[in-house]
Amino acid sequence: MKNLLVTGGCGFIGSNLIPLLLESGAYRIRVLDNESLGKRAFLGDCDIEFIHGDLRDRETVRHAVQGMDAVVHLAADTRVMDSIENPEYNFNVNVVGSFNLLMEMRAAGVNRIVNASTGGAILGEVDPPVHEGMVPHPIAPYGAAKLSVEGYCSAFAGAYGMKAVSLRFSNVYGPRSFHKGSVVAAFLKRVLKGQPLTVYGDGSQQRDYVYVDDLCGGIRLGIEQDVSGVFQLGTGIPTSVNQLIDAIRAVVGRTHDVEVNYEDFRAGEILHTYCNIEKARQELGYDPQTRLQDGLVPVWQWFLDNADRMAA
Ligand SMILES: NC(=O)c1ccc[n+]([C@@H]2O[C@H](COP(=O)([O-])OP(=O)(O)OC[C@H]3O[C@@H](n4cnc5c(N)ncnc54)[C@H](O)[C@@H]3O)[C@@H](O)[C@H]2O)c1
Known part of the structure; x- marks a missing residue:
């Protein structure tokens, strides 16, 4: 059984992903979430270890990664329009929080991360279909933050040998x-x-509207396959x-x-x-x-x- 940390596990995607992973019998799951957007209650009676805490707090993140084999990183301020109103808050949660996570994973020897990223918001207004080879032009701070985290994931894979997968989700429902x-x-x-x-x-x-169970199948493949890099996940x-x-x-x-x-x-x-x-x-x-x-x-x-x- 693998020990898996799911950051932001109380949110929309996390609360669909976790029951599927638990059902497989292959994972023991710890969740780190500050319940700013999701709630522990969304996970019902799922058998998980819950840490109510914030990614921006280094001590909390240090504690959360101990003993883990891999991390699915979903926690983020996910509100695109709010990121235009308040780019600094978005930067602190999405960039600084993710950087904290990568630093503490490295220190604890946790070598595998599946990072939730985004297609449209990173690439901006380009001719679709969008793909991994396109040059990014974010047009909102949310997209800029997600792009930055993809960069750090790539750097931690290149510099420290981490397996880091960034999955660019389309519109999940x-x-x-x-x-x-x-x-x-x-x-x-x-x-x-x-x-x-x-x-x-x-x-x-x-x-591109993708059903959450299909997307969660992609996240599971990201945990289990021996790959690094960026992947678009939608329907096409x-x-x-x-x-x-x-x-x-x-x-x-x-x-x-x-x-x-x-x-x-x-x-x-x-x-x-x-x-x-x-x-x-x-x-x-x-x-x-x-x-x-x-x-x-x-x-x-x-x-x-x-x-x-x-x-x-
Ligand atoms: N839903 C989509 O269509 C979609 C599309 C593209 C990318 N994504 C990405 O997928 C991930 C999950 O999205 P979601 O739809 O489940 O979002 P969500 O808002 O439902 O979940 C995000 C979770 O992160 C938690 N969180 C926020 N700030 C935190 C902090 N500082 N510390 C700890 N926890 C914190 C929230 O409480 C929430 O439970 C996000 O990274 C998002 O950017 C989602």
Whole structure:
């Protein structure tokens, strides 16, 4: 059994990943999370060791990495728009916090990290499909921070022999995403409240929506395969916001109306992005299978079952 530290394990992706890893029987899991965005409660009765603590605190991180075989690094300030408002906070959590982690891993002899990174926010406005060979042009501080952490992961692999994988997630959707501002979660919350959806722009902007279980399969491959480097994880399929709304209508339509308001584009937002996942397919064996219209069904059911959380 491997000892695995999951930073940010209480968040959306962590709370989907951890049950899958525990189910495999291959991992003993410790979580480090300051519960600023996720909550320990999101992990229900998962059998984990929990450290309530902050990545920016070196002592806490030192304690958290002791005895670990590998780290899945999900903890971050994940709010892109907030990073534009307050770039310094984002820098401190995402860059300084990640640097602390790498330094303490090195000191403790923990030699393997899977780092959660991002495609669109790092690469900026480029012609899709985006891939690992493109020159980055972040257009928000969140993307700049993620790019910086990819750089440090690469440097710790090059200089100290760490196995460091940075996985560039596209737009992830799934259950346990109530606290997220990402588009699928935001739309489903508004549908539940009977409010119209807000689309910034004309709805033609494209994204690559990947179901969280498929993504978690990719994270597990990142832990288990003997690789380092950067990999795009998405589906490779572009979907416009208008197509997403059609897919949502098809899932929720029997019981809920879906109205849409179109507003101006927002600064810092990318128009079109989806990714080429060939490198992940070839080198990791990553193989996402869930179609958007199928993935939305359990997500909507989860939102319906957890509608009472909206009051909280
Ligand atoms: N969800 C997506 O679509 C998406 C896309 C691209 C990249 N990512 C990346 O994947 C990772 C996980 O994303 P998520 O959607 O689960 O986000 P999330 O916000 O749900 O989870 C992040 C977790 O990190 C914790 N955290 C924040 N600051 C911390 C700190 N200083 N110390 C300790 N813990 C801290 C939060 O409490 C939260 O539980 C993030 O690194 C994010 O940038 C996510």
